[in-house]
Amino acid sequence: xxxxxxxxxxxAIQQPIAFLIQLTxxxxxxLVPVFQFHRFGEDGRLARDSGLSCMLIxxxxxxxxxxxxSVADEIARGTAAAALGKPVSRxxxxxxxxxxxxxxxxxxxCGMLAATLVSERSSAHFVTQEQFVGYATDPLTLCLGLxxxxxxxxxxxxxxxxxxxxxxxxxxLGVALSQVLVVALSGFYNRFGEFFPMHSxxxxxxGGEHAMGGALLxxxxxNGRVVAAALLVLWxxxxxxxxxxxxxxxxxxxxxxxxxxxxxFLGLAGDSFAMNASVFSLRGLVAGVFPDVxxxxxxxxxxxxxxxxxxxxxxxxxYALTCxxxxxxxxxxxxxxxxxx
Amino acid sequence: MENRTVIxxxxxxxxxxxxxxxxxxxxxxxxxxxxxxxxxxxxxxxxGSGKSTTIKMLLGLLHPTAGEIRVLGAPPRDTQTKARIGYxxxxxQLHPFLTPRETLMYYASLFGMTHAVARQRTExxxxxxxxxxxxxxxxxxxxxxxxxxxxxxxxxxxxxxxLVLDEPTSGLDPxxxxxxxxxxxxxxxxxxxxxxxxxLLADVxxxxxxxxxxxxxxxxxxxxxxxxxxxxxxxxxxxxxLSEQEASALRNAIETRAGRxxxxxxxxxxxxxxxxxxxxxxxxxxxxxxxxxxxxAKRTPDRESDA
Numbered sequence: 001x002x003x004x005x006x007x008x009x010x011x012a013i014q015q016p017i018a019f020l021i022q023l024t025x026x027x028x029x030x031l032v033p034v035f036q037f038h039r040f041g042e043d044g045r046l047a048r049d050s051g052l053s054c055m056l057i058x059x060x061x062x063x064x065x066x067x068x069x070s071v072a073d074e075i076a077r078g079t080a081a082a083a084l085g086k087p088v089s090r091x092x093x094x095x096x097x098x099x100x101x102x103x104x105x106x107x108x109x110c111g112m113l114a115a116t117l118v119s120e121r122s123s124a125h126f127v128t129q130e131q132f133v134g135y136a137t138d139p140l141t142l143c144l145g146l147x148x149x150x151x152x153x154x155x156x157x158x159x160x161x162x163x164x165x166x167x168x169x170x171x172x173l174g175v176a177l178s179q180v181l182v183v184a185l186s187g188f189y190n191r192f193g194e195f196f197p198m199h200s201x202x203x204x205x206x207g208g209e210h211a212m213g214g215a216l217l218x219x220x221x222x223n224g225r226v227v228a229a230a231l232l233v234l235w236x237x238x239x240x241x242x243x244x245x246x247x248x249x250x251x252x253x254x255x256x257x258x259x260x261x262x263x264x265f266l267g268l269a270g271d272s273f274a275m276n277a278s279v280f281s282l283r284g285l286v287a288g289v290f291p292d293v294x295x296x297x298x299x300x301x302x303x304x305x306x307x308x309x310x311x312x313x314x315x316x317x318x319y320a321l322t323c324x325x326x327x328x329x330x331x332x333x334x335x336x337x338x339x340x341x
Numbered sequence: 342m343e344n345r346t347v348i349x350x351x352x353x354x355x356x357x358x359x360x361x362x363x364x365x366x367x368x369x370x371x372x373x374x375x376x377x378x379x380x381x382x383x384x385x386x387x388x389g390s391g392k393s394t395t396i397k398m399l400l401g402l403l404h405p406t407a408g409e410i411r412v413l414g415a416p417p418r419d420t421q422t423k424a425r426i427g428y429x430x431x432x433x434q435l436h437p438f439l440t441p442r443e444t445l446m447y448y449a450s451l452f453g454m455t456h457a458v459a460r461q462r463t464e465x466x467x468x469x470x471x472x473x474x475x476x477x478x479x480x481x482x483x484x485x486x487x488x489x490x491x492x493x494x495x496x497x498x499x500x501x502x503x504l505v506l507d508e509p510t511s512g513l514d515p516x517x518x519x520x521x522x523x524x525x526x527x528x529x530x531x532x533x534x535x536x537x538x539x540x541l542l543a544d545v546x547x548x549x550x551x552x553x554x555x556x557x558x559x560x561x562x563x564x565x566x567x568x569x570x571x572x573x574x575x576x577x578x579x580x581x582x583l584s585e586q587e588a589s590a591l592r593n594a595i596e597t598r599a600g601r602x603x604x605x606x607x608x609x610x611x612x613x614x615x616x617x618x619x620x621x622x623x624x625x626x627x628x629x630x631x632x633x634x635x636x637x638a639k640r641t642p643d644r645e646s647d648a
Contacts, residue, residue, distance in 0.1 A: 003450035007436060014438045078434030082495075085400045086451040087424040164477075166438065339357075340402040341394070 001096045004083065008100025012066040013107070013172040021065070022108050022175055023149065025058035029115040030145045033123040033137060043123035043135075048226055049299045051116025052233055055109065056297070059237045062108055064260050066101045067244035068253025075249070081340040091332050098245040098328055105237045111176030113230045114183045117222045118145040121186060132192075138221075140193045141186050148178030187220035228308035229298055235320035236296035240264070242324040246331025249338065267293030291323045346411075347503055347534045348376035348399060353408030355394050355558075368394040370558040371408070376536055376551075381529045383549035383566075384538040391558040392538040393431055396507050399536075400428055413503060424452055427501030431508045431538075433492030437481025441472050441491045444480060448495040466494040485512035493521065504528060506537040510544050522548050543611070546570075579608065 012018055029051040036046050071094075074080040084093060122142035124135040152174030159165040189195045240260055247256040266273070270292040277283035295316050301308050355369040369391040376382045384392045397403040398410060401418035415422040435444055442463055449459030467473045470490035475483070480491055489512045496504060506525075510518040518541075525535055525548045539545050545552055546566060553563040562569060583591070592603050610618075 003447050007439070007447050011436055011438055078430060078432060079436055081397070081402050082428075082430060082434045083451060084402060085423065085426070085428040085430075086448065086499075087420040087453070088451055089418075089420050337404060339397075339404060341397055 001092055001099075004088070004093065004096035005100045005103060008066075008070045008097055009103045009107075010169065012070055012100065012104045014166055014168040015065075015069060016168060017065055018062060018104065019168050019172045019175070021058050021062045022111060022172055023153075025054045025108070025112055026115045026149050026175055026179060027146070029054050029112065029119045030122075030142065030149070032119050033142055036123070041126060041135075044120045044125055044223065045303055047119040047123040048116060048223065048229075048302065051112065051119050052226075052229055052299050055112040055116065055230065055233050056236065059105055059108055059112070059233070060240050060260060060264060061257070063101055063105050063237055063241040064244040064257045065253060066104045067097070067241065067248040068256055070100060071097050071245055071248035072252050072256070075338075075340060078340075084340060090335050094245065094249065094328060094332050094335055097248075098242050098324070098331075101241040101245055102238050105241055106234070107173065107176050109230070109234045109237065111179045113227065114176070114179035115145060115149075116226055116230065117183050118142070118179060118186070120223050120226065121191075121221055125191070127191065136191050138191045140189065141182065144182045144185065145179060148182050149175050152178040183220065183222065186222065191221060223302075225302050225307050228310070228313050229302055231313050232296040232298055232308070232316055235317050236291070236293055239291050239320050239323045239327070242327040242331070246327045246334065249331050249335035263290055264293060266290045268297065270294055291320075295319060345377045346375055347378050347380075347413055348374065348382075348536065349409075349411040350374040350395070350399075351409045353395075353398065353410060354406045355391070355398060355403060356406045368558050369398070369405075372555075372558070372560055374553060374560070374563070376534060378534055379529065379532055380551060381525060381535045381537070381549045383545035383552040384536065384555065385542065385545055385552055386538075386555035388540075389557070390555040392555055393507055394558075395555070396428075396505055396536070396538065399505065400426070424499065425502045427496040427499060427504045429492050429496040429504075429506045429509055431511065433485075433488040433512075435480045435488060435491055435495075438479050440477045441467060441480055441494070442476045444491055445494055445498055448498045452499045454499075462498055462500075466497055469497075470494045486514060486517055489513055490517070493524075501533065503534045503536070506535065508539055509537055510539060510541060518544065 029047075032047045032050045033043065036043055071080070074083075080093070084090065118141055122138045122145070124137045127134065127136045153171055156165075156167050156170035156174050159170045160167040240263075243263060244256050244260055247259055251259075266286055267290050270287050270290060271294050273283045273287040277287060279288070298308055300306075350372050353369055353372045353374075354367070356364045356367045359365050368389075372391070372395060374395075384395065386392050394403060398405050399412055399417055401416075401423070410417050413422045413425055436447070439447065445463040445466060446459050449462055454462065464473075467476050470493055472487065472490055472494070475487065480488055483491070489509075493509065496506070509521050509525075513521060522544060525537070529535060529548075529550075535548075537545070537549070549566055551563070551565050552569065554561045580588075580591075588605065592605050595603050
């Protein structure tokens with residue numbers, strides 16, 4: 001199983017489309033603070049919501065594309081038949097493919113989570129300090145994020161040129177890694193570019209620690225509450241990875257993408273469908289059968305300092321796992337009798 | 342007798358259907374076939390005769406519409422059984438971004454081999470198919486012949502008891518074809534059962550003990566190659582070093598004695614033999630690195646895992 005998962009991940013991130021999807025999503029997220037003009041004190045929220053939206057939409061496209069490439073295309077090309085000619089059961093094959101698709105999505109998610117954190121920190125925040133009161137952006141972190149992504153491409157190109165390493169793999173992993181590194185680095189300087197760990201809102205909140213001076217304290221000025229919302233998006237991406245993998249056992253990528261997009265739409269509208277709907281009505285059926293994506297989309301809960309509890313994230317994870325199991329079972333049943341030639 | 346049977350097909354049918362489940366084509370019509378242990382069995386037939394369909398049913402990739410299939414005493418989908426089979430598809434189906442080394446490591450890991458054993462087997466097979474020089478290039482850029490060599494190596498990765506070769510010489514140059522045929526001979530001597538299909542009848546004639554001829558999904562003939570090809574009502578003499586006069590006198594004597602006309606001709610070598618001799622004279626022919634593979638072939642995967 002591990003070999004199929006590894007090969008699925010390697011093959012998928014080797015595809016130029018995977019790297020382009022990730023780069024586009026990261027750059028769109030990072031550029032939100034540059035192009036936002038209506039502040040009203042909610043710049044951070046705009047960046048956060050945009051980042052999570054990109055994470056969901058581009059993640060969905062990546063999951064469906066990866067599933068299509070690694071399942072539907074492999075069936076058409078014959079590499080699936082070659083693997084199933086070995087001692088690999090069809091259930092193992094489908095499950096391994098899902099794990100591989102989810103692995104690719106998870107790497108993408110890490111990069112996007114980091115990019116969202118960078119974007120939110122770079123947006124204008126209201127800062128109250130001794131020397132400064134007002135809105136302040138963080139251009140240094142933003143530049144690091146942007147140059148980190150572009151630098152990752154340069155490193156990937158160099159690895160390809162000098163050591164013949166795969167460009168797609170290096171670029172895909174490099175872009176994600178660059179954003180994580182920027183997040184890690186951002187703990188060593190404040191919003192004004194001063195290499196001093198205590199700064200801005202945090203400094204206001206714990207002025208006593210500021211007085212410690214000299215002691216190197218690590219304090220990334222990041223909104224950790226985003227992580228819970230991003231985890232929920234990761235769960236829903238796992239569900240769509242399972243759905244896309246199941247569909248790809250019978251359908252081509254375009255058809256699978258259409259169905260996944262429809263399920264996303266119906267899932268987001270699930271609350272409306274379910275409202276006052278009888279269990280035995282069509283609306284009730286739609287609300288019951290399709291995964292309720294609203295459970296996983298809680299950006300608004302982060303507004304005004306709101307938090308998403310760990311218990312809720314765990315429960316949503318269980319719900320997602322149940323959906324994954326159902327979709328994968330359906331996929332295995334669909335694939336069980338399929339002729340591979 | 343029963344335990345000598347490696348492949349057994351009884352009244353096997355395969356009908357391909359369209360989206361509405363309507364029959365489109367009946368690819369195999371009630372096929373009965375038995376392949377015994379240690380045999381090199383050839384499946385012949387024109388395009389669309391059902392050869393590849395039969396092979397895919399043997400591997401559990403296609404489902405028979407009717408009939409029963411037993412491979413190594415078990416249903417074709419049994420994963421334990423598949424661990425004892427090597428399969429070379431008609432078209433070498435490889436992951437284009439993987440290198441030959443990665444491809445072989447991938448297939449080795451599907452058999453549950455340890456990393457060390459997989460690495461050792463991979464290096465042996467890369468040497469055997471003469472691909473060490475290209476072991477770290479992506480197979481997507483390989484010629485058809487080179488991809489075929491990778492495909493052949495992956496079919497042998499598990500030292501199979503049963504080797505299924507679908508058009509094994511397709512895309513190979515004459516040297517590669519000769520090497521594959523030599524390999525089949527060597528494998529057969531070491532006790533491996535080989536089932537192969539080919540359009541090239543000379544290839545099958547060279548290596549197969551028994552053949553079956555399929556046409557439009559039906560079995561037309563089956564038997565030992567020598568028996569099928571023997572002309573029982575004719576006798577052929579071959580004498581070297583006779584002059585024209587001596588040959589003429591001999592022919593007249595036989596005609597007088599037998600009371601029938603005698604055909605006289607001068608045998609020539611096959612084009613393949615001439616080509617191989619010519620290339621061998623240039624020193625391009627190489628000896629197959631059989632020794633390490635044969636050692637590997639005598640090991641079973643279970644014993645390797647313990648090693």
